[in-house]
Amino acid sequence: MTVLRSPVLARFLGVVLGVIFIYASVDKIAHPAEFARIVYRYQMVGPNQQMGPTAANVLAVTLPWIEIVTGLLLVCGVWRREASLMVVAMTLSFMVAVSSALYRGIDLENCGCFTVTGSGRSLGIKLLIGDLVIVAAALVVALARQDSPPAVAAEPDDRPA
């Protein structure tokens, strides 16, 4: 299992996940009202009679920016472990939302994953499998050996005299 914990693999997968998350956020950031419409259709955080539209609107406005921050951190390799844990948390939450929508028979032609205008990907088992792959890759990044401490220890000359 040493290969799976390799820092090089973690860096590579981190960049791939980062690009995916940045790509996923752009269209939502450009079209907040369209993304809010999709959030409404899931009926996870309203709006309904008990909950006004605020919770769903706040999610629609903030989630894409949390995605882009996470993606940029992964691409730059800063806070890689934490950013990959964010990917795990966001993707698992999304899988719960998709499964729940499928279970309740909510028919979404567009899952709101990458594009919020036009048709996009529909809900289904293929989407959930794709998400599982993302979760697995993010876990590999999160559980990788930390590579920075040995690099510092290997350069004793840099220490101040």
Add this chain to the structure above:
Amino acid sequence: MVQTVLRLLAIVILGALLGFGWNSFGGRGIQLDRNVFVKDEDEVIELAEARARFARGALFLDAREMELYRLGHIPGAISVPEGEFEKAFPRLEPMLRSRFDLVVYCSGLGCEASHTVSRWLRQRGIQAAIFTTGWPAWSEAGQPTKKGDEP
């Protein structure tokens, strides 16, 4: 461990702040306490007003799919599913134009069909109020309902 949690929080907070900032100053933000389906020109009503208009004899339009209409609708409501609008409009037009108290509803706040049908009617010069909380609010409040194909 503590550091990890703090960094996770920092990512969420930074993302949220950027999101709120963009929503306020990005020029295409949404109003957080308003349903994005609602437009300025919409006349929006809720249960109490819908009841009053029902008692007054308003004509209700049900924008949900026919199967849902069959399972139960507001008595007297005409089925005008969003997807059938173009086809149904010529047949309904004389009746719609002869009434001035029209109310459109669908499956509640997460449903856009009533907004869409109301907008299409407005484009044809017909004003219809939107009962936003719609069928769930009506049926849960124990208001009269009717099953089947007939209004």
